[in-house]
Amino acid sequence: MTMHDERRRDAMMVRERADCVCDAAQLADIYDRMARDITEALAEANPVILCVMLGGLVPTAEITRRLDFPFEFDYLHATRYHGETQGGELVWKVSPGIDLADRDVLVIDDILDEGTTLEAILGALAAQGARRVRTAILLEKSHARRDPALTVDFVGTTVPDRYVFGAGMDYKGYFRQLPAVYAVADT
Ligand SMILES: O=P(O)(O)OC[C@H]1O[C@H](OP(=O)(O)OP(=O)(O)O)[C@H](O)[C@@H]1O
Numbered sequence: 001m002t003m004h005d006e007r008r009r010d011a012m013m014v015r016e017r018a019d020c021v022c023d024a025a026q027l028a029d030i031y032d033r034m035a036r037d038i039t040e041a042l043a044e045a046n047p048v049i050l051c052v053m054l055g056g057l058v059p060t061a062e063i064t065r066r067l068d069f070p071f072e073f074d075y076l077h078a079t080r081y082h083g084e085t086q087g088g089e090l091v092w093k094v095s096p097g098i099d100l101a102d103r104d105v106l107v108i109d110d111i112l113d114e115g116t117t118l119e120a121i122l123g124a125l126a127a128q129g130a131r132r133v134r135t136a137i138l139l140e141k142s143h144a145r146r147d148p149a150l151t152v153d154f155v156g157t158t159v160p161d162r163y164v165f166g167a168g169m170d171y172k173g174y175f176r177q178l179p180a181v182y183a184v185a186d187t
Pocket residue numbers: 052053054055056078079080081082083087109110111112113114115116117118169170
């Protein structure tokens with residue numbers, strides 16, 4: 001069996017035993033509410049919306065299709081889990097291509113865990129001259145391992161301190177496409 005086959009088999013076993021922590025109907029309600037709050041804050045701001053690839057892809061698509069006001073759209077790619085369940089060094093793969101000087105920016109990502117990724121993104125966007133950066137994160141993980149000063153403007157919901165996947169998030173590269181969020185079962 002190749003290494004890829006083993007990872008796939010591991011992912012399938014983990015999915016079978018995982019607990020659903022946010023189902024598709026709950027996610028739809030969360031996206032509706034986030035889109036309403038974002039509209040209230042940004043409809044007149046001519047913002048740039050930035051998707052944090054890869055995990056931000058699904059929440060960004062779900063939220064932006066609920067926004068009926070003009071905005072520009074771009075993405076950035078910063079990653080530090082590299083297909084594993086423990087974070088490592090942050091690698092910047094792609095910076096936003098659009099000029100952010102004096103712009104209102106909304107960053108959309110899937111999860112706030114230890115906060116390392118979001119801190120780096122906020123630093124980079126400030127360095128690019130953004131006027132104001134707001135953040136929309138689908139899930140906030142409940143623990144005390146991040147700087148409490150790091151706050152998010154639009155939070156979907158809170159999840160327990162377990163590795164989660166689905167709705168854009170992967171387990172070892174798999175299952176980003178699942179329409180609900182699952183937590184890996186304790187061993
Ligand atoms: O708060 P942190 O502990 O820094 O973790 C949060 C980040 O981790 C995930 O990205 P990941 O590095 O897994 O890349 P991916 O989006 O390609 O899955 C997630 O999409 C967030 O961007």
